[in-house]
Amino acid sequence: MKILVINSGSSSIKFQLFAMPEEKVLAKGLIEKIGEETSFVTYKSEQGQIEAKEKIIDHEKGVMIILSLLTDSQKGAVSSPEEIKGIGHRVVHGGEEFTSSVIISDEVIAQIKKFSELAPLHNPPNLMGIMACKKFLPYATQVAVFDTAFHQSLSPQAYLYAIPFDFYKKYKIRKYGFHGTSHLYVCRRASLLLNKPQANLISCHLGNGCSITAVEKGRSVDTSMGLTPLEGLVMGTRSGDIDPAIIFYLADKGYSIDEINAILNKRSGLLGISGVSNDMRNLVEASRKGEERARIAIEIFCYRIKKYIGAYFAVLGEVDALIFTGGIGQNNAFIRELCLKGLKQLGIILDETKNNTALPTQECLISADNSLVKIFVIPTNEELQIAQDTYRLAQQ
Ligand code: ADP
Numbered sequence: 454m455k456i457l458v459i460n461s462g463s464s465s466i467k468f469q470l471f472a473m474p475e476e477k478v479l480a481k482g483l484i485e486k487i488g489e490e491t492s493f494v495t496y497k498s499e500q501g502q503i504e505a506k507e508k509i510i511d512h513e514k515g516v517m518i519i520l521s522l523l524t525d526s527q528k529g530a531v532s533s534p535e536e537i538k539g540i541g542h543r544v545v546h547g548g549e550e551f552t553s554s555v556i557i558s559d560e561v562i563a564q565i566k567k568f569s570e571l572a573p574l575h576n577p578p579n580l581m582g583i584m585a586c587k588k589f590l591p592y593a594t595q596v597a598v599f600d601t602a603f604h605q606s607l608s609p610q611a612y613l614y615a616i617p618f619d620f621y622k623k624y625k626i627r628k629y630g631f632h633g634t635s636h637l638y639v640c641r642r643a644s645l646l647l648n649k650p651q652a653n654l655i656s657c658h659l660g661n662g663c664s665i666t667a668v669e670k671g672r673s674v675d676t677s678m679g680l681t682p683l684e685g686l687v688m689g690t691r692s693g694d695i696d697p698a699i700i701f702y703l704a705d706k707g708y709s710i711d712e713i714n715a716i717l718n719k720r721s722g723l724l725g726i727s728g729v730s731n732d733m734r735n736l737v738e739a740s741r742k743g744e745e746r747a748r749i750a751i752e753i754f755c756y757r758i759k760k761y762i763g764a765y766f767a768v769l770g771e772v773d774a775l776i777f778t779g780g781i782g783q784n785n786a787f788i789r790e791l792c793l794k795g796l797k798q799l800g801i802i803l804d805e806t807k808n809n810t811a812l813p814t815q816e817c818l819i820s821a822d823n824s825l826v827k828i829f830v831i832p833t834n835e836e837l838q839i840a841q842d843t844y845r846l847a848q849q
Contacts, residue, residue, distance in 0.1 A: 455479070455536050456843050457523075457593075458836045459516075460543040461582025463574060464488060466515045469836045470498075470523060470530050470537070473844040476837060480523055480530035484515045494518060501528040512578065516585035539594045540586050541843030543634070543835065545575035547599030549625065554602065554842035556849075557583060557595040565597065571625070571680070594847040598839045603633030606672040614679075628684070630676035632658045636666040637673075638838040639778045639831040642816060644671065646829065652773040655765045657758060658833065659788070660779030661689040661731070665758065667765035675768050677761055683717060686761065687754045689731035692721035694757070726750035733781045733788065755791040762792070766799055774827040775801060783813040783832055793828070800825025 454474075460467040469481040482496035482503075492509035496502065503522060509515050520534050531537060542557070546568040555561055562583065569576040586595060612628040613621060620626045636656045644652045651670040658664050663686040666676040677685025677693075687693045695717070703713050716725075724731035727750035729739045739747035766772055776782075777789055786808045793803050802824035811817040811830045820828035 454538045454844060454847065455531055456539045456541060456840045456847070457519075457537050457586075458541045458543075458839045458843070459519075459582045459586060460836075461512060461515075461578050463578045466512065466519065466582060467836075468519050469840070471837070471840040471844075473840055476840070481836075482519065482522060484509060484518065487512060487515050494522070496522045496528070498528055498530045500530070503528055512581035513585040513588065516582065516589055520589055534590055535592065537590060537593050539596060539843040539847030540590060541596045541598055541839035542579060542583050542586070543600070543839060544579045544583075544597045545600045545631065546572035546629065547597070547601045547605075548629070549605065549627075551597070551599045551602050552605040554596055554598040554839075554846060556846050557587075557597050561597055571629070594843070596839075596843040596846050598634055598842050600631045600633050601629045603637040604628075604630030604666070604673045604676050607674060607676070611675045626680055628676070628679045630664070630666070630673065631678045631682045632662065632664045632666075632676075633673070634835040634838050635778060635833040636664075636668070636676070638835060639776050639829075639833055640666075640668050640671065642831050643774050643776050643829055646816065646818070646831075647773055647827065649773060653769045653771050654774050654776060655762055655769070655772055656776045656778070657762075657782055657792070658779045659686075659758070659777065659782035662691070663688045663693075663758075663779070663781075665761045665765065667768045669769055675765060687726075687750075687757050688722045689733075690719050690722045690724045692717045692725070723750045723754060726753060733785060737785070737787065751788070751791070755788060755794075758792040759794070759796070762796065762801075763799070772800075772826050774829055776829050776831050778831050778833040783830055786811065789819070789828075789830075801828065803828060 456471045456473050458469045464487045466484045470479045472479055480498035485493045487509050491506050494505045523529050523531055548568040550564050565576055565580055635658050640654050640656055643654055644650055654668040656666045662682055664678045667674050683691050685693045700713055727736055727747045729747050736747045736751055781788055793801055802821040804821040807819040811819050814832050817830045
């Protein structure tokens with residue numbers, strides 16, 4: 454069965470076409486800068502590659518182009534759009550409503566719209582992708598896969614903030630957590646590698662956005678992102694945890710709420726501290742060249758991760774394995790080492806050689822033989838997780 458996976462962002466659409474259950478990627482691509490004069494299309498299949506500059510005014514046009522690429526007489530991967538039986542959509546926020554992936558109905562669309570209040574930058578473009586696919590592929594089963602769903606197993610002690618309870622009742626202010634599809638995927642892989650279906654795991658997704666999740670017997674019990682992705686670890690441009698009073702202090706200094714929002718989301722984190730870049734590769738290089746603030750940014754980044762690992766160790770009591778994934782987690786041995794420095798007492802011991810020789814695109818065990826906790830690098834594959842869920846639901 455051919456399954457198309459769509460990740461529709463505010464100005465981009467990423468897509469991958471899978472043959473299921475073989476889990477084979479038949480084609481993939483990206484449309485960037487939707488709505489601008491020079492939108493950019495990249496596409497790759499076994500039959501060849503296409504790169505083109507074209508004005509793509511909206512997501513509907515974007516989906517039309519994806520379908521024409523997939524059915525291209527020379528480089529296409531299907532002979533007609535009808536071959537695509539299922540479409541899996543990444544949806545960022547599923548509120549408290551969705552604890553797993555679902556077939557998209559009018560009711561589901563209404564709920565996704567409702568949760569746009571909680572994810573105004575993400576859910577509306579996710580919906581645009583859904584609506585365009587519904588229009589052009591009405592016969593295919595459309596499935597929504599939520600970033601928040603995996604974390605719906607959190608208990609109130611983990612998801613409630615200690616603010617007046619009415620705010621939870623009235624506005625649903627609580628921890629939701631994100632990156633759920635990635636954490637779920639790497640945790641399932643780790644369970645298979647451990648040959649232990651009910652494993653206790655700590656999963657570190659370190660990309661541009663970063664989050665860490667405590668998994669007990671396969672279920673998420675705590676996670677670092679919160680009501681929004683701003684909470685928790687230090688990220689590329691997001692602050693992660695701060696004293697909320699900083700916001701009032703800045704407001705007193707004359708910054709508007711919108712400005713403070715932009716400061717914490719776009720001008721903080723690695724970029725804000727270093728003043729150099731939000732890209733870890735640049736920071737590591739700058740730090741090696743003696744740039745002090747780049748060095749401090751890396752230290753703060755790793756120190757925060759280490760604190761969360763300690764906290765989640767306490768939450769779980771027993772930990773079978775720790776997982777690193779995401780662009781930084783998969784690629785950077787030095788960062789992994791810094792995060793785990795001094796955790797021997799917790800039974801977390803890295804094998805230096807294995808860590809330094811781990812390949813970013815392969816699943817690797819990087820812990821020492823005497824480490825009580827196994828340490829894995831596991832490349833994330835949210836698209837495959839979405840394809841698997843969509844295939845399962847499309848068969849029903
Ligand atoms: P996103 O969260 O946007 O999906 P990715 O998971 O692709 O992001 O991760 C992007 C991050 O990965 C960037 O900050 C980049 O610095 C980092 N990264 C990629 N390769 C390396 C590398 N070799 N060393 C350190 N960081 C890397």
